[in-house]
Amino acid sequence: MCGIVGYIGDRDVVEVLLSGLGNLEYRGYDSAGVALNDENQIKIFKSLGKLKVLRENLEAHKSELKAPKSGIGHTRWATHGTPTTNNAHPHTCNCGSLALVHNGIVENYKELKEELIQKGCIFKSQTDTEVVAHLVAHEFAKTHKLEDALRNATKKLTGAYALCVMHKDEPDKIVGVRKNAPMIIGLGDGENFISSDVPAIIEYTKKTIYIDDDEIAVITKNSVKIYDKDGREIQKKVEMLPWEPVALSKLGYKHFMLKEIYEQSDVVRNVINGKIFDINEPVRLPEVNLTQENLKTLSRVKIIACGTSLHAAMVGKYIIEDFTGIPVDIEASSEYIYRKSNTDASTLVIGVSQSGETTDTITAIKQAKSTGSHILIITNRPDSNMARLADSLLSVNAGIEVSVAATKSYTAQLVSFYLLALHLAEIKGSMEKSKIESIKHDLIILPSKIEALLSDTKTIKDCAKKYSGYKNFIYIARGINLATAYEGALKLKEISYINATGYPAGELKHGPIAMLDETMPVLAVLMPGSIVYEKIFSNCEEAKARNAKLIALTSEDTPAIRSLFDDVLIVPKVHEFLSPILTCIPLQLLAYYIAEFLGKDVDQPRNLAKSVTVE
């Protein structure tokens, strides 16, 4: 949620920090700051609001800077203490000799703060982070070695943290440590970087080292050393990042969200690439590290996720149960972690997460792993903490998703679930060959249908304009597209702040129908195929009788549809089983254009963050 970047080298330190923070901006934040080591003096600049305010602040104080050779920067998403300049990072100690930035939460900060106040520390912020700054300063006074000070200080902390620290008396180094929060090192030539995420460094280097929990990284201009929790130097693998810097460009689109929506045909191609060769050949999924025997005898699947990923999980449940007959339950990670777990060695536990860093899901997966379950992770970040917990890792290959609202990563998760369900069905022999073949065939041609859909979005734009003044919406569906209704409503809420509720169409009459009148449009996802099509149609008649405005999302352009519905959004005809991959797209666009008409900050909606690393 917060972002960290650190740099040491000959480039313009301020520029590297600001551009790195800029590339982390999409994660969501409320304030930002940098600390510069400028001729053995620590200089801190902090601002409330967007990065441009910090940039202006630094511009205004440019004449105070001599020649900074290293620095650390931070974008904050408030947890302890409101968003203010004082609460923004970096934080420092009484004498201002060090600067520290932090992602995560220090759970025992209150006790530590009491102790530090007794020792004479003066606190200027309400944050948990400032406690760590004082602690490290105390430890530094004993050892005069920043890495030892940080190691000793972190021994007193409970919670999650990625920390970066600089000290004026050791001007040639930046020291970092992490526990349950991501941190990577970027290796350059005569320069080095440290960051909480890849986008901050990708412009400069692809060579990286991933830091593990409790490891201390000491970076200087010409060296990177990693130590274990006992202070022993360890050798780490240098890896090459799979991303290109161009992934962080809008490529002419007004927003990242729109660009990412338009990338979805390629995303589907990428996900099936190398997995489906021919409709007659079995799906190739070597990433699933379970023997055929294990898979054949699999008795239960549990899927754990949050938000949009949980909606992908809903579709996953539907198709795995339908294709294989294996019972599947899904659960929000935040619910799973606080009740008695009923997973065991015979359960396949699937964790779904675009970021791979969601704390709730990581905690849930760790708990499930401890019960002996095989852990399969579906994520867009094979370099993430969650990916590291996987026994089987399905990397969805959607490319970096910058917009906070997930779009292409959702589609990629859906396609991954189809591959997995088909793979399981083929191994179990639980589905007729002809049905498997027709789904594979339709998956292969799906990208061209997405392209057709995206080639003409006028009706969606017009609809967005017409409905942008409404304050409440209900999105209804049944069967496999229920998740589409939930996801479409979530998209609208997230980026336009309009109240939209996803609901099973058949449940409307059990309560929500009481709210219906001309002020509450009902959007129905009705894709032909099964009996639920007719049923949703009837549910919409009931809504119409209460004067609700009706919007249809369907592939059926018939007189009956046109006469019942006020507005109709048409998608190409598609196998009902695959329709969630197509139907989510007009709803992403509808949310996008409504938010655009309302002048909202589409890519960085208020209060939200791209990866939610707090509970």
Ligand code: F6R
């Ligand atoms: C919505 C969205 C969130 C995330 C949720 C889980 O657009 O992105 O609802 O899906 O915070 O995040 P991940 O998938 O990274 O675990």
